[in-house]
Amino acid sequence: MIEVTNLSINYGDNTVVDNLSFSLAQKEILMLVGPTGCGKSTILKAIAGLLPIESGEIKHQSWTATAKKHVAPEKRKLGMVFQDFALFPHLTVIENVSFRLKSHEKAEHWLAVLGLSNFKHVKPNQLSGGQKQRVALARTLAHEPALVLLDEPLSSLDAALKDELRWQIRSALKEAGVPAIWVTHDQEEALSIGDKVGVLLNGKLEQLAPPHECYTTPVNKFVARFLGDANFIQGEYSSTEGVVTSIMGKSVIHIHENLEDNVELLVRPEDLNLQANDKGIGKIIWSRYEGKSRLFLVELATGEQLRVRESNTLQLQTGQSVSIAINTASKLNAYNIR
Known part of the structure; x- marks a missing residue:
């Protein structure tokens, strides 16, 4: 699990994340949504150790990071999935997924789970956008992370691909038994995939609850409007x-x-x-x-x-x-x- 307590992050004199607190249990998927500039991606970067924090605490089972105690990204045992895939163009699919692993066993497993076994000897430039994103997820899960962070992983894909792929990603995360924080600007995606939804505005968490609760009993008019007509x-x-x-x-x-x-x-x-x-x-x-x-x-x-x-x-x-x-x-x- 991961626990974030009173987290604040500044860009210069500007507070972009303000006194944020939430916890995430094993296997839970938290969807973070909010308007552009609300702090969604900043939160992921801080949890990954890519941004310094002004105050508060980020606590995992094996490490704790504070403003005075930085934990290097490579020591946090996190996996990250981005919208741009970040695959090595000169390596095959199996080589991308098993990069820095001693064997291909785990890579083979996750490629099979994600329906990519027939593409393991193919280079990324021969894959569709949806296939590239599944390769990126397989690579993340093959390295057995303690937490997965996903930063708008489907935003660059065609609408027709998104529905099927979002459920493939959810199923793979559940099979891996790993908690995940998934940033999205798509309200439908957040409501359908998340175990919890966190709605952000100006760096503050307006509501954190199961999707059905956020939609049917929004705490204020902003949440009501943001999650649907x-x-x-x-x-x-x-x-x-x-x-x-x-x-x-x-x-x-x-x-x-x-x-x-x-x-x-x-x-x-x-x-x-x-x-x-x-x-x-x-x-x-x-x-x-x-x-x-x-x-x-x-x-x-x-x-x-x-x-x-x-x-x-x-x-x-x-x-x-x-x-x-x-x-x-x-x-x-x-x-x-x-």
Whole structure:
């Protein structure tokens, strides 16, 4: 496992990671997400020993690093997987994977696990991007690291490759039984692959929780927006009933902060239903075909605009009046208006 406690990192006078704390158990995969410049890659570099830390502690089973006690990268027993693959172009796949190993046994194992046995005598320039990334992962795992750090490993690949490859990487990490910290800018990737998701903003951890919890009960509006489409409807909160009353009626909510009387209710596009209705409270502003679904923008009588995701078979025209209703039985989330 690894434990990070009160970690801060500065670039000159600028604090880029601010008092960060988290722990990671054996076999767990932590996905770090956040906007550009939030400190994701900086955290990986600090854990790898490639950047000095201002304060705090990074503790592994066999070493502890602090601002006053630097541990060299080669002594941390870490594996790193980058988006640019970092393969030796003059070596074959098996030679890349077994580089500095005494035998090819471990390399052969991980190439088989990742479906690359037929390519072991091929040079990197004969491989696709997805194959190169699997070779890079096989090389990392063949060296039996105590922790794997992945810095946006799929960002340079075509969208069609990403879904299958992300699951191959997850399966290989789980088979290796090694914890991993995976930095990504892809919210779907983070929610589907991680055992935990950490959402960062300006170097601070806004929320650290299992993916389902981050999506269904985000701690604030930033997390809600960052992890998916989010609608916010103004309403009035009743502490005695535990409900918010809005133009959509009464909604039972999770209570996760000291709510005031006037709040904003979080409703995801998939939590809403549309129906053509000449006397409805909304009208269609636009619709977008998404393949399996169709996304509508609806303007309510209050002037608020909501995104609604429906089946692609629903045909509604721009300007058409509609009724709109919340379709989920789950508790919703509300936030103070700020």
